[in-house]
Amino acid sequence: MSAVQWLKCEALWDGRAWIEPAFVGLDADGIIDTITADAADLPPGSAPKHITGWILPGFINAHSHAFQYAMAGLAEHLAPGAADDDFWSWRETMYGLALRISPDELEAVACMLYSEMLRRGYTRVVEFHYLHNDADGRPYDNRGEMAQRLAAAAQQSGIALTLAPMYYRNGDFDAPSQPRQRRFISSSLDDYDKLLDASAAALNGLPDAVAALGVHSLRAAARAEVKEVFSRGAAERPVHIHVAEQVREIDRCSEIWGARPVEWLLNNVELKSHCSLVHATHMTAAETRRLAQSGAVAVLCPSTEGNLGDGFFNLREYAAAGGAWAIGSDSHVGLSPLEELRWLDYGRRMSDRRRNVLCLKGGDDSGERAVRAALAGGMPAAGTVGGGLEPGMPFDAVQIDDSAPVLYGLPAARRLSALVYAGDSGMLKAVFRRGGTVVENGKHVDGERIRTRFHRAVAPMRDW
Template identity: 40%
Template sequence: MTVIFAKRAYLAAGWAENLRLEIKNGRITRLTPDAVAQLGDTCVDTLLPALANLHSHAFQRAMAGMTEYRQAGRDSFWTWRDLMYRFTARLNPVHIQAIAAQVYVEMQEAGYASVGEFHYLHHQPNGQPYDRLCELSDRIMAAAAETGIGLSHLPVLYSYAGVGEKPLEAGQRRFGNDVDRFCELVAQARGALGNLPDDCRVGIAPHSLRATCPRDLAQVVASQSSGPIHIHIAEQPREVEEVQAGLGARPVEWLLDNAPVESNWCLIHATHMTDEETCAMARSKAVAGLCPVTEANLGDGPFNGPVYLNAGGAFGVGSDSNVLISMTEELRTLEYSQRLRDLSRNVMVVGEGSAGQTLYRGAAIGGAQALGRNAGQITEGMLADLVAIDSQAPALCALQPHQLLDGLVFAAKDNVVTDLWSAGRHQVQNGHHVLRDKVTRNYKGAISELLAEL
């Protein structure tokens, strides 16, 4: 059994002082406020439920900073995508595992206890499957096992280059599967779960309405008896136009009318929605998977936040392209994008209240829901996905306890994180992941090899 003693902790019912928290088999078994630390307790300052990073393409971390040069004409998501395709052609399984491990170390040091890996890099550069169909899923799982992060692995169905079943382009050959081969890949990945802790799971991710078709989407969703279902939706105006022209409705509208969208679904980005679509999505109980740093980096546009929250919508955050892995930056960029659009302040709050608390609590609960994890709050019986921060850090030391989440979201950097537990696994201690040095050496070696081939 593991015991944590926290000077203060943010529980489901609010703040508690001098809390002893007991963990057994990865779950919180007992909470005792107004307690005294005992010999052997791990003592921390301020304990919070840790967030889930609900949307990651781990391999893209290695190309961060490579696409920030303006080319002739107007740079866009689509020009960035072309560069990404050229980069992926050089990645081998060893590179992918080393990059994913580095990403997961950085995520945990930033305060994320779990990750939803939206994994669409399946095959060899020429599009031929590896001898083991889920070879690259195995590599993602190996990185998760090494670093201890809670993994919801989401193999991606990617069959077409665009609406209307357009054939895959050369840069997409590594992604492509038909429904039958995809279902076999998912079955193999589920079989590999025995190599991971019990809190890890496998879901599915139809890539988008562009990269699948109504027939295939219905078939793969029907094949999924349980687990999370994630899909990119309405990220770019061009995507909205193409789906509307090809399927007769806007992406979110079409999906809600034609798929059994409910609480195990996560709609990634959902950036371009009408108010009617926004309210309908909130009513579906699906989670909005928001990636504000990447959405800003790619010029996607801001989410329709106030309408969605007022309709009772659930949300979480993810680091998507991993151009920057920072839990605090994701949350503050989400709020700041709303402020810039609306020329207002404290926008992501229903009625009155703390913007930081609304953002943090909402992302903790919504992110856990999106990954199918029984987490997101410090409550007995839930997974011990926990993060400790230092309230005496310069960015936070002037604040009262009820202001700490505002300080964390708007004034602090991730270096206020001192400790992190993923389902009770104490992976970050004194601000550093326990395997940081080893993982970073492997990452740098892989990058040196990769750059020599470019």
Template identity: 40%
Template sequence: MSQDQTTTVWAKTALVGNEWQSNVQLTLSMGKITRIIANAPADGHLANGHQAALLLPAPANGHSHGFQRAMAGLSEARGPSGQDSFWTWRQLMFRFLDHLTPLQVQAITAYAQMEMLEAGFGASVEFHYLHHQPSGQPYDDLAELSARIIAAADISGIGLTLLPVMYQYGGCDGRALGRGQRRFGNDLDRYSQLMSAVRNAVRMLPDDCQTGTAPHSLRAVAARDVQAIAELAQGGPVHMHLAEQLPEVAEVQAAYGARPVEWALDNLPIGPNWSLIHLTQMTPQETCDMAQTGAVAGLCPLTEASLGDGIFDGVRWFENGGRMAIGSDSNIRISLAEELRQLDTSQRLRDHSRAALATRQLSTGRRIFQAAAAGGAQAAGRGSGRIEVGAWADLLALDMSHPDLADLSPNTALDTFVFAGGNDMVRDVWSAGRHVVQDRQHIARDAITAAYRKAIKPLRDGL
């Protein structure tokens, strides 16, 4: 999808920087915002022009496993042990991916990306750990499955940050990968080759797309190799699962003599290019210390609830200047509004409070939306997250004709989107200037949906 042409977007109200402005005209060129004029007259006859009622920066989806979208709703039965958890869910996931072909990965990921765009996300960070054939044997092209993620982004038009995941072991004791994990595994040399191949493949996408690295977790990567993996990002984003589950905390503590967050703070150069995913099992002190590093907390509240991970300590995190991105992780439900809502309402349930993440200056929806936009851009290594000159034109227009939004002030409309609305309130989305969602629907919805239907039928029949 081309971003070369110059186009104009006029908004009755837009969140420019940190302020609401009226009658705002944006000029988009080469995927970026090149000019902003406030108090500009509406002109419905501008060539290549579009109008919006309420315009926002479109946050990046900070953490996704695209292929898991096809598993949504299939893992809700009680298992034979009667003690279901993240770990029993993971066994179903392993069986599922044993059957995935490259074309199915592409079709499923494109569908997930389409839904992200229709939900209001402007870009996606793909935490991609599926690399090899079901036997564990690499494809002739080492980057075959990464190339399918890239092809999906070419179809959907989403801005992509692709993070090939380094996965070595089945646990902190260095045990070999099990049957369901064989498609993940690499040693450091082969991972370096994979990164080179992926960088070359990403060049087929527009300039806003890029790569980073992802040491999967302290369970799956040798401690001695985490820093080397981070260096292969070449200054780009580095993402890692950290402190997601109680058994994970216990395993790391037994192996390394420290809790995961404690060990990471003492042994890794955690900083603004790092994104630590989940962080649902932190002590209060760990929360304060990690927040102050400038790293991003990659939060996926719907998945964290679905898998019983725990509740992220958002109140303490924000009080200590922490930054956060919102992701859809397992893609069991792709909704920007619902992820934000789950983040705040989980704080309320834990603390018996209301408006847990609001401040005296900002309402809850406004605060967490802006935090997700800024933190998502940081996690993606993407110059977006704000409507300003020079930023990538990742834009979200709310449908102010929706009966629950009509006649509301901008702040109240944003709160209503987050706490009483959802995807049906998203009217238009641009990803680096590509106008991919128009009048509530992705421009390639029919073709993407048909390919998805074809891909999932044999997978579901085989479970």
């Protein structure tokens, strides 16, 4: 055994089952060496640190655009003279932000965001990164300048980072990009390779970092380019894409490429578990079934999808067909994993006027199914091997205060649902990364410095 530190957790859910108590041995890097319920397994003389409440694996945030945190909650009004608002008008506002944010500002905003994610229980984020160029649309001298800023934000906040620099060349299906998209654009796949190399270099030395890749959307690349990018994916190098979020996108894809977006992907690239389709909101029954069977992960971001008026994902049919899914906070109007899980379920409950729609058979528990699925889908989406809290994995975990009124005295089988449906982030006492405490009593350990820097960065942007 190489454990140098032992914890005694009153109750630990490892991703599959509760262990009470759980003795966890960590090596010098905070990697789990042993988990056992039997104190006799501990070496003589070890004095485990006592951890109260419930320990759960940290949540995985499988979809983030860090810069958008600077406008979270600021697009909830009609522009003067406007009669209506939708995804496309919101996108114009977002482009305005993308055009003005500097590398320093991105780092400060991302660091604030990541520390807030940790405070709410996410211990890993998949950054779907497409803000590559300078404000004039020219590549930075260091192609990975913005990637480096995101890596620095992850390093300072302590969150584990999967960085997915996106290929983005077109403005719409087979149409050139607009000037307002100039910070996102790669001129060719060769150009994108340089970006990927520089971005991977930015991750050097960052613990648990994963280099991913992807295409922003089918709108953003030619057909052959989408196929090429997907062909480069692997289990340890996941591929991400936004797909089928808006009805207009479905119509344009059908008209120009001759198939609906998910259908096109199913027919043209080999979708496997390392492939993540973000949103996949609008699918036919056949697409839903085929995507579920492919093993690819649907990344669902219901707080943002609700905010943008996207629609509801077909979760019940997809899950019944064995589909893998994960959650993400996307534009960051919502930052709580509990909120994402609740929204996913409540959307369907409201439209079907039924309860417990996530349960597929008698005896199933909604909260357990939701937390388990988000973890099981989050792992391949983030390119991490293994699942939950088990030997070989970093001790990335959240500590829940089980003395909270709605959680107190519950049998194991009811705990996760009570947390998901009646709990909130205030019940998170601490968050651990690689065994180290990054959030204590609800506060990030470096929160004050991170917040001061964030305030300085966004002050000039508050003229919305």
